[in-house]
Amino acid sequence: MMNQQQFEKMKNGKGFIAALDQSGGSTPKALAAYGIGEDAYTNAKEMFDLVHDMRTRIITSPSFDPDSILGAILFEQTMDSKIEGLYTADYLAEKKGIVPFLKVDKGLADESNGVQLMKPINDLDETLRRANERHIFGTKMRSVIKKANPEAIKEVVDQQFEIGKQILAAGLVPIIEPEVDINSSEKEQCEEILKTEILNQLDQLNEDQNVMLKLSIPTQKNFYKELINHPRVVRVVALSGGYSTEVANEKLKENDGLIASFSRALSQDLNVNQSDEEFNDTLNRAVQSIYEASV
Template identity: 80%
Template structure:
């Protein structure tokens, strides 16, 4: 583990940029960026275009270590290059930003009010490659829709089981049990989730550390105990479908919770913007998210 990056992520001011749109969400991300599906004919062409988008974001002067602690990458991005360097090396060496890797394979069908992760059958190989590419940490997502105690326990059990394998590989896992912002019982889901998370955190040893990525809670400062837990490096929040303005306002209410936004970071960027327009728009988004995070 890179101790300099660990200290920055744990103690620095800023937020985590989520640039990890995967195969299923890439067409939507490209469309929002002004690149329609008729611009590509194959999956490879699609991924090339989204890597171009990510490259433009990462190389922008607005994307800097003063405001951004880390960036989450899609697996294909990890194996792609920016200005002749693998993306993680470019982030760490040129930008001073810690690189994370999305490792989950998507969501299973809903059962007991939740969607577990699909099995990660190539986890050992992925973690080996992540170390070779100088990745600092990982991210994996589940979704909670109903306050079903059995379902929520299964989500957290699965997340920590995989998380311990990631820790053993020398990486820091971001455990992400997202609570659907559209759930009619969102506060009850969050209360049950908090209990399960604390139970698992209390069982970690002194050399086992995790990060948590959560939906901004309905009840302000609900996750204070998680933020203060000695085994938690950082608690970050997903925007979850909220607009940037709404996500930022909700985030500001929660002391110690920092952003890990995707859509809220890039929602106003467009492929047709000039470099000056693009950098100014990204800079405004970065600063607003940064201010909400501190």
């Protein structure tokens, strides 16, 4: 099931993970930022075709470079679409040497007790079966923490690890993502509770159960050192969480061993109207700046 070569790359490689997984709700925003307004499409299919064109342009660009990019997180529709005749994950793995991940959550439930759990993922087994068929290495799923409520944060982490174990059982590596809202007035307290809960869960995993973590960049430098060094953790990656590329990169640099998994920060300056040369240069600048912050 698991590709050992990809596992080694994720564990020890230098670089970062590109998040290309904006889904239904955030797609119009992603397209608008890319210079495609809502008048350019009349239905969901046309919208997703335009997004796939955008992602294809990013992935096939020479600037989308395996020396800097370890992995890429895909949205389900991207996994089922092709690039130059290959399914996206195969294109990434075979043509680029980049490890493919799949976003599997169905979005966030409404806020309750200062957190947003994940909505139920009813067809997860079927999705994991298809992910294996499409040669996906790992998955990603996101919850959000806004208040330092110990019971609620425990619930977030429990849900993440419960589903994470289902993903491990299918032979895939889960990226556990309990995001702490960067604008929370209790961000630092949230992080303290979160770290304790994650360590509790990690200590209960078997030796063949290895996970990745995707976390907001901590308020306190190197606060997640124990998580980064934990034997059950393949890698800890950071989300940009709404920080600009510059700010996210600066904060990331202060944390040894933490690498980026940015989405908006990677693509914020790309535009559909750029020439290939402009597009590739712009993407290259973003990739290099995020890479440098990650290593």
